[in-house]
Amino acid sequence: VSVHASDTTYDADHVIVAVGPAAYRGLEFRPALPPQRILLQEAWQPVHGRKVNVVYDKPFWRAENLSGSALTDREAAPGVLDASPPDGSHGVLACYSTDDTTAVQDPESRKAAVLTTFADLFGPQALEPLHYSEKRWIDEPFHFGCEGGLSVGALTAARETLKEPVGRLHWAGVETADEWLGFMDGAVQAGQRAASEVIRS
Known part of the structure; x- marks a missing residue:
């Protein structure tokens, strides 16, 4: 060959x-x-999508007996998962959404929408992350x-x-x-x- x-x-x-x-x-x-x-x-x-990881100093939702997983009707974060390391040394909430042409295109507005959704689900601590990371897979040249x-x-x-x-x-x-x-x-x-x-x- x-x-x-x-x-x-x-x-x-x-x-x-x-x-x-x-x-x-x-x-x-x-x-x-x-x-x-x-x-x-x-x-x-x-389908082209956007992956978001939000890092916190600890998985604070666990103290409220919340799993960190949720399904929503919000475009910014339709599905949320607890992606924290097993030892709980940091808290990480992850979500994935499709890159819809009708979606909010401004990165700061998208970030605000994601954090607001997390806060509505898990409490106001979600508004104060250590780190926010967003990856748009459509930006990768060899990703289809x-x-x-x-x-x-x-x-x-x-x-x-x-x-x-x-x-x-x-x-x-x-x-x-x-x-x-x-x-x-x-x-x-x-x-x-x-x-x-x-x-x-």
Whole structure:
């Protein structure tokens, strides 16, 4: 297998492709991939999101017997998780939201909306973090969205091709995971499965 990137060529006995389906749209395969594989890739609709981590001196919500997890109807923080280290040396609340074009675009206004939501959920201490971090994944040049979903009928039409090798090409994106699709555990599992396929080959 020859992989061409800019002016460089890499030759290998097998290639593991570990990118999301949306990233395939920028790759050229020769010979072309099977029609069902192309259907699956084209049908995947990526979602761009924003991840926020807010750090506090301690997980103060635990003193009130609160889990630090919540689901809301607020665009700024629709889902909140306690992401504190196991020893509780600091408190960390994390949330994820999609990058909707109708969402507040001003970073300071977004921060205020997130902290207000946290304060409404867990108390006024949430308004005084040590650190606030926001990551917009759309700003990453080689990130093509996360999770997302398939158009209607695509998975049932092309299900078997999701992780089935095509010749010497093996698929290991998180979308091919047997469990925890869309999560880090799923990415690791998919990579281990693809590596095992190559070793068996």
